[in-house]
Amino acid sequence: MSDATITVLQGDGVGPEVTEQALRALRAVEDVYGHSFAVHQGLVGLDAIAAEGAAISDATFEMCARSDAVLFGAVGGLPAGGGPDGGPRPEQALFRLRKEFDFFANLRPVRSSEPMYGASPVKPEYLKGTDMIFVRELSAGLYYGRLESVPGKPSEIRRTGRGTEAVDTLLYTEQEIERVVRAAFEIAERRDRKVTSVDKANVLSSSVLWREVVEQVSHDHPAVDHEHMLVDTCAMELIRDPARFDVVVTENLFGDILTDEASMLTGSIGMLPSASLGTRRVEGGLFGLYEPVHGSAPDIAGQDRANPVGAVLSAALLLRHSLGLEREAAAVEAAVEEVVRLGYRTADVHESGCTVVGTREMGGLIRETLVRG
Ligand SMILES: NC(=O)C1=CN([C@@H]2O[C@H](COP(=O)(O)OP(=O)(O)OC[C@H]3O[C@@H](n4cnc5c(N)ncnc54)[C@H](O)[C@@H]3O)[C@@H](O)[C@H]2O)C=CC1
Numbered sequence: 001m002s003d004a005t006i007t008v009l010q011g012d013g014v015g016p017e018v019t020e021q022a023l024r025a026l027r028a029v030e031d032v033y034g035h036s037f038a039v040h041q042g043l044v045g046l047d048a049i050a051a052e053g054a055a056i057s058d059a060t061f062e063m064c065a066r067s068d069a070v071l072f073g074a075v076g077g078l079p080a081g082g083g084p085d086g087g088p089r090p091e092q093a094l095f096r097l098r099k100e101f102d103f104f105a106n107l108r109p110v111r112s113s114e115p116m117y118g119a120s121p122v123k124p125e126y127l128k129g130t131d132m133i134f135v136r137e138l139s140a141g142l143y144y145g146r147l148e149s150v151p152g153k154p155s156e157i158r159r160t161g162r163g164t165e166a167v168d169t170l171l172y173t174e175q176e177i178e179r180v181v182r183a184a185f186e187i188a189e190r191r192d193r194k195v196t197s198v199d200k201a202n203v204l205s206s207s208v209l210w211r212e213v214v215e216q217v218s219h220d221h222p223a224v225d226h227e228h229m230l231v232d233t234c235a236m237e238l239i240r241d242p243a244r245f246d247v248v249v250t251e252n253l254f255g256d257i258l259t260d261e262a263s264m265l266t267g268s269i270g271m272l273p274s275a276s277l278g279t280r281r282v283e284g285g286l287f288g289l290y291e292p293v294h295g296s297a298p299d300i301a302g303q304d305r306a307n308p309v310g311a312v313l314s315a316a317l318l319l320r321h322s323l324g325l326e327r328e329a330a331a332v333e334a335a336v337e338e339v340v341r342l343g344y345r346t347a348d349v350h351e352s353g354c355t356v357v358g359t360r361e362m363g364g365l366i367r368e369t370l371v372r373g
């Protein structure tokens with residue numbers, strides 16, 4: 001029996017709506033398998049800024065640190081650019097959690113499920129066999145660069161005598177590359193033993209170093225095939241021949257963009273889960289943060305239209321990676337599979353002949369399927 005502690009940060013927009021359904025799945029797992037999770041809720045994003053003056057307060061951060069895992073919804077909702085009056089932006093909560101917990105490996109599985117082929121804009125004959133996992137570097141790169149002029153700041157817009165200019169810095173150390181590439185090769189050993197490393201080595205120095213490190217690490221994994229692919233080619237290959245990929249490892253920004261693209265192989269960004277992991281161990285596995293790949297989706301927030309599957313599958317990843325509950329994780333995944341096989345769909349993945357349901361009903365169907373076993 002697990003009595004693990006889970007911090008839940010629902011966040012903004014559709015975050016609370018989809019996280020609620022992920023929590024229902026976890027409660028069903030407790031009932032069916034006799035676990036008793038201690039669940040603590042904290043504020044994050046816009047509500048945290050309004051109530052506590054920061055996108056995530058120190059107290060909430062400490063609560064996360066005392067947990068076995070963090071279940072996260074989504075944050076965001078302000079126009080692009082700096083926070084209002086130079087204040088905090090909700091996204092800073094994520095950057096703090098990722099950086100300070102050193103979550104360097106962001107796992108994003110992408111699998112096309114046969115009953116849902118018709119929900120994807122890609123033709124079914126291209127989707128057959130699509131089952132890959134992205135290992136996105138999450139704690140460095142452009143999102144965390146280092147300006148020579150302002151250490152600790154990744155970017156700035158500055159006024160000069162020549163006019164206004166903006167700078168972002170893309171910095172990777174060998175160690176930052178090596179640890180995420182090692183994680184990718186280790187994952188590949190447990191899958192189809194193929195790593196595709198994605199970079200822009202024809203242009204970027206950071207990518208040249210990335211390739212060198214991949215070559216070095218590959219020597220320690222002789223059973224794993226590897227290839228290098230330029231990011232623009234990868235964007236094309238993901239649509240042309242998605243089944244060719246097994247494990248894809250790439251830097252932070254490329255991974256962010258490519259996984260939104262890859263989500264369309266499943267029909268919707270609302271389908272994709274993620275796990276962010278570092279090296280800190282907890283009783284059942286690795287301390288981690290689990291969130292759907294999508295953002296706060298302000299355009300559909302509050303309408304019971306958001307697809308909760310990415311959030312529910314993130315809860316499954318939490319059970320697997322942080323709590324060591326493989327059987328329970330597989331049961332949640334199977335329940336999702338069964339509900340979509342029966343033809344229940346949220347509007348984003350609707351096809352003719354299917355029954356359109358809202359966020360809550362989809363969560364309820366997954367829960368019932370889990371409880372029925
Ligand atoms: N991890 C996080 O918390 C993330 C936060 N964001 C933030 O979210 C805000 C909105 O960003 P967008 O560019 O609009 O990206 P988004 O991922 O929120 O939405 C993109 C499109 O996908 C749809 N969509 C997203 N999730 C869905 C779901 N569960 N079911 C059905 N449809 C869904 C939305 O309706 C929208 O049309 C921004 O403030 C951004 O910074 C963006 C990505 C990740």
Ligand SMILES: CC(C)CC(=O)C(=O)O
Nearest residue numbers: 076091094256293294295
């Ligand atoms: C706030 C964003 C940078 C987060 C995002 O788009 C992501 O992690 O996928």
Ligand SMILES: [Mg+2]
Nearest residue numbers: 256257260293
């Ligand atoms: Mg993203």
